[in-house]
Amino acid sequence: MPEEVEANVTVDARGSFCPGPLMELIRAIREGEVGDVIAVLSNDTGSRRDIPLWIEKAGHELIGIFDKEDHARFLVKKLK
């Protein structure tokens, strides 16, 4: 079980539809520093698969997906 950590930046994309949360994550990664942990809050179903896929392709680290009551919290570390 991955450890849920504090994020440097939190993107609250709850209520946003596919591909909104993914696009917001991409923007946050672009604007962040290497080593930053970015949290994305999303209740969009597509995020579940799109966000991990994008992270893998873009070469960052998915720390984990943590289920909350009405959304998921994706923790991503910017690696480059």
Add this chain to the structure above:
Amino acid sequence: MADKMSIILFSGTMDKLLPVGVLASGGVAMGMDVEIFATFWGLQALTKGAAQQPPRMSKDFEDMAPMMMQLMQEKNVPSFLDTLKTAKELGNVRVLACSMTMDLMDLTKEDFVDIVDDVVGVGEFVDSARDAKITLFI
């Protein structure tokens, strides 16, 4: 060179415009260059005039338009133009206006919202779409 997605945007109704914004975003997210050749009603939808009009819905789905509009408003779904603008900010999306449609409809570059990058003929577009990995006519 990045893989390319080429979209021919022919339709000008919301039910077709929205997926173009979403697909272009998907292309950007997956590291593709996206090229949108806007022609006929698709180009007309990119004029400043059309942007100020209420969105049009295809005749096929006319009966569902009020429900759809209400849902989109309630759930804050961004407009096609906003989705496309975000995709442009985050990746390489080029929107190309069809020169023939412009001649036919007496349009100039000044008539378009600021999302249109260039004006090209069909030959140039086809030449560029030749090496696209994904080509869509919408």
